[in-house]
Amino acid sequence: MSANDPDSGSTAPRVRQAPPADMFIRGSNVLDETGDFASRVDVLVAHGVVVALGRDLSPGASKVTLDGDGLWLLPGIFDCHVHTGLSSFDTLELLRTPFSRRVLETAQVLRRTLRAGVTFVRDAGIADAGVRDAVAAGHVPGPTMQVSVVAIGSTGGHTDGFLTGPGLECSVDYSLPDYPGQPPHLADGPDEMRKVVRLALRSGADWIKLVATRGVLATSDGGFDPELSFEDLAAAVSEAGRRRRPVMVHALGGDAIGWAIEAGARSIEHGIFLTEADAAAMAARGCFFVPTLAIYERLVASARSGELDPGRAARAFEVGERLGEAVQIARAAGVKVALGSDFGHRDDHGRNLSELALLHRAGLSVEEALLAGTSVGAELCGVGDRLGRIAPGYEFDAIVLDQEPTDLAQLSEPGAVTGVFQRGVPVVVHPRLHVDNTPGTLT
Numbered sequence: 001m002s003a004n005d006p007d008s009g010s011t012a013p014r015v016r017q018a019p020p021a022d023m024f025i026r027g028s029n030v031l032d033e034t035g036d037f038a039s040r041v042d043v044l045v046a047h048g049v050v051v052a053l054g055r056d057l058s059p060g061a062s063k064v065t066l067d068g069d070g071l072w073l074l075p076g077i078f079d080c081h082v083h084t085g086l087s088s089f090d091t092l093e094l095l096r097t098p099f100s101r102r103v104l105e106t107a108q109v110l111r112r113t114l115r116a117g118v119t120f121v122r123d124a125g126i127a128d129a130g131v132r133d134a135v136a137a138g139h140v141p142g143p144t145m146q147v148s149v150v151a152i153g154s155t156g157g158h159t160d161g162f163l164t165g166p167g168l169e170c171s172v173d174y175s176l177p178d179y180p181g182q183p184p185h186l187a188d189g190p191d192e193m194r195k196v197v198r199l200a201l202r203s204g205a206d207w208i209k210l211v212a213t214r215g216v217l218a219t220s221d222g223g224f225d226p227e228l229s230f231e232d233l234a235a236a237v238s239e240a241g242r243r244r245r246p247v248m249v250h251a252l253g254g255d256a257i258g259w260a261i262e263a264g265a266r267s268i269e270h271g272i273f274l275t276e277a278d279a280a281a282m283a284a285r286g287c288f289f290v291p292t293l294a295i296y297e298r299l300v301a302s303a304r305s306g307e308l309d310p311g312r313a314a315r316a317f318e319v320g321e322r323l324g325e326a327v328q329i330a331r332a333a334g335v336k337v338a339l340g341s342d343f344g345h346r347d348d349h350g351r352n353l354s355e356l357a358l359l360h361r362a363g364l365s366v367e368e369a370l371l372a373g374t375s376v377g378a379e380l381c382g383v384g385d386r387l388g389r390i391a392p393g394y395e396f397d398a399i400v401l402d403q404e405p406t407d408l409a410q411l412s413e414p415g416a417v418t419g420v421f422q423r424g425v426p427v428v429v430h431p432r433l434h435v436d437n438t439p440g441t442l443t
């Protein structure tokens with residue numbers, strides 16, 4: 001391991017433990033609810049929760065202190081669309097990899113994601129409730145997780161990876177291998193959808209993820225014809241809603257977006273070909289938009305380097321030309337935009353914050369991009385009353401930067417985030433963090 005390896009040395013994330021009774025961060029620049037930074041603000045944290053914020057506060061009996069002069073303090077980043085259980089797009093590799101190795105690589109992905117400053121993820125399929133619960137139990141370091149377990153689609157649709165040769169049922173590109181207790185991911189018709197949603201919820205899903213159109217690289221014709229009917233979408237939303245679980249819908253364009261909004265989806269994922277009418281409906285219904293620009297940027301790069309066949313490359317370029325337009329349409333309509341990287345490859349995991357610069361390039365201001373990655377993400381995930389802001393009463397999930405984040409692109413570089421706190425526990429320890437180890441006083 002080199003010194004630059006995010007997994008090596010003293011900066012490797014630590015498993016969360018009980019927070020110190022009191023912690024004091026003096027005089028840093030703190031992100032406020034407008035996305036701007038208030039300068040020279042003191043933050044007092046007790047038992048993992050911010051109890052006071054302001055100038056010239058008293059550190060009280062804090063035994064853990066950080067001189068924040070010249071540092072920037074932000075809420076921990078929310079990645080609202082990521083696949084932590086996936087580290088390769090190579091179908092043959094995925095077919096050959098034992099499940100145990102995949103789960104252990106997921107642990108490494110979660111560690112890298114936390115190291116990058118992401119303290120909360122909404123996993124859009126593959127990582128299951130066991131992974132979420134193992135992190136919560138402190139078996140491995142990682143962001144707090146909400147999981148959809150599977151991505152539910154229709155027979156022959158985008159999530160259906162049926163292998164014609166051996167005649168095997170499996171997920172697209174074998175991204176989700178079979179394992180005991182795995183819920184199904186295909187549903188045809190509203191009755192079957194109800195059952196499949198119930199099975200996903202029984203498996204511990206926090207979200208129901210639906211796939212309503214094909215993906216960008218699908219080579220079959222058909223534009224963005226819906227792969228789920230309005231009735232399918234409505235059945236899923238009502239079934240999930242009775243268990244107070246929200247629904248996220250993968251939809252690139254066409255009728256599927258409007259149907260998903262009308263059915264009551266809480267968020268639209270990708271939405272590259274979002275129209276002004278779609279955006280107006282989203283704003284009216286309070287539906288969030290998660291544009292996942294980073295993964296499409298990666299696809300365009302793959303097309304440029306010749307990694308994709310001509311048909312797929314052409315589709316990637318088509319998307320690349322549109323990249324960001326949907327963000328401008330959504331912004332103009334007043335739709336809430338949240339950060340999601342859609343990462344699912346070991347080359348990408350840990351660079352989640354690159355989405356911030358892409359959101360900015362697409363038309364969000366720096367302030368709006370920072371809020372998309374913090375308070376808006378928290379609101380989307382239903383935890384906006386206790387996470388996503390640095391404010392009294394909020395749990396202290398936070399990141400430290402040594403440079404002002406005016407150039408958001410710098411945040412995707414390894415080491416840009418110099419400190420990470422989870423519920424008041426320093427899990428990536430900033431070099432300036434001071435712990436007073438006077439015997440008998442550290443709690």
Ligand SMILES: [Zn+2]
Nearest residue numbers: 081083124342
């Ligand atoms: Zn995805």
